[in-house]
Amino acid sequence: MKKDGQRTQQDALGTGYLEDAVRRADPDRALCARFLPASVRPDVEVLLTFHTELTRALAPARSAAIAGPMAGLIRLQWWRDVLEGARTPAHELAPPLLLALERGVFCRETLLRILAAREAELDPQPDVNVWRKMMLDGAGGLQRAIGEALGVRDEGVLVRLDACGAAYGAGAMLRHWPSLQQSGRYLFPGDEAGLQEEGEAFLSACDAASLPTSGQLAALPAVLAERDLKRGSTQAGLRRGLGDRLAVMRAGWKATRAFQRSGAADS
Template structure:
């Protein structure tokens, strides 16, 4: 994980911004909604980041359905992405040039994106331990939200760690929201019951203390709005689309932050 991306190497053609944004709106509407309120200068990179994360999640789908060959196939795909991010493999994937370019520009820190990969690796070899789960959430959804803060120019480590807690809280809320479906999917879940999962998510939210974040921090933490609403409900919401109330709550938080 120490190799640097070569700044003078020409990248393959990138996907058009509109195509990336449309894809993200379909596969990750919550993060797409929050990204819409980011400044124009960083929005395309953040949409690329979300599309990259979805690509990692989809790459693991076969790994969950096969006892032996599946996990190995997932590890191979993640290793490929690691080498791309480190600059030791050609970015010959339609999303790879976007991520390499964002690292070169300094929009995202390479180490942050590699943590997202580590979280997906942890999902392939899960440990039935709450501490390990918390680490996975911080490295996955947490590091993803940290990257949004990096895109907005936040450099204070304490603030970025609080954004990690926002992402982890949202991930926990999403697990609550889709709890019955996830239990049937073979995906690694919280090693406990639904009530304990809600408690863990609320602990992440308390750590984030979103109201005291600076303006840019609150803009990067819009997912906390959805996290709080999901964690206040229970799994009876599973399978139901988001209501207008959720979207309006995000919009109001964004307007206050901007």
């Protein structure tokens, strides 16, 4: 039987609405989310849709040279006000997101870190330390939040999930490096080889294979990160192949079985 919060989400946004939206906007993370327990998937779909909304806030800054980053910063500030309780949540996504916070599914600070990463992208600085923090807070914070939804509270494990998300983000950036050069995005302040090295360092810090079962389930994007970092930009502009999807599915089934055997899953 669904929890009240999950039923409220479905009633507000429509059955399957978020799942379809996430699959279109973020197919990699949507695939990984399919292996999460049914009890947490609705909350994670809200989280991923929230992340997509924040990313969309960057679009005006990339397309309007006159407006600069201001339009994006205003949209991001609106979400900051919502998360901090300073604004009425007049957006269909805001109530289920706030409800998840109230139920302790996600930590508010984690969501604020994700938001801060998008703000940092609107203020690009040619400093690798600033870039690293942006990756750990943004893509990294997203994987931390998924770990939180799975009940992970060990800070050491959560830090490794930060690194997992950052590795995935660096791998995706490397995979599309040639086309991203023209996009106006805040990219790694160095060359392709340097980006690959940074991504591999994130991946090593995650060490997904040695995570506890809940951490392994939250760290499925590490599978794609490893494959992307090995290939570099050779598949720039191409859709993911069957090999990538099968690799995630194999790892997902294995992690799901281990998670269920550990007794961490809902009965």
